[in-house]
Amino acid sequence: MKYDEFLARVRQRGEYTSRDEAAKITEAVLGVLAERISPGEVEDLASQLPGPLGPALTSAKRQQPENFGIEEFYRRVAERTGARPRTAEWDAGAVLTTVAEAVSGGELNQIISQLPSSFAVLFGKADAD
Template sequence: MQHHEFLARVRELGEYKSQDEAAAVTEAVLTVLAQRINPGEADDLASQLPEPLGQKLTEAKAQQAENFGIQEFNRRVAEVMSLVVV
């Protein structure tokens, strides 16, 4: 799947207004996910994502996975999104 196809699908499923908004949300989710999963899992997932998303995940990966639940995950994504101008 190509990058633009991936974002089009995110846009469709998330009912986002634009491709830019879908890209911002995707990058925020990957940034937080990279903190939650171990480095090996991040590398495995990154290899399956279209570029530049795979690279974004690889760059954001932590030395060691943090243990946090869905509420904290959502809070962190919202925090990252608050720093993004779409």
């Protein structure tokens, strides 16, 4: 998937008014995701994402992943976007469902396996089987 197509899908899913808004939301969600998964997984995911998304993801990675749940994930996304946590839930779903389409099934499974099962729905999965 090319970068423009990725942002177009995020924009459509999130019902954003502009490509710039979709890009800002995407970078915020990916930045929080990078804090939550292992550095090696951040690198693997970054290698499969189009355009500037990979470097944006790797610049947010930590030495060690932080351990937080889905509510904290939403809070952090909301903090970065200036939105409410409920809006951040919508934003995270728009971005991460698009990530699920853009990466290989194996990569997606590796990401989801590092997260609590409650995160699976954000990637368009019913559960983390």
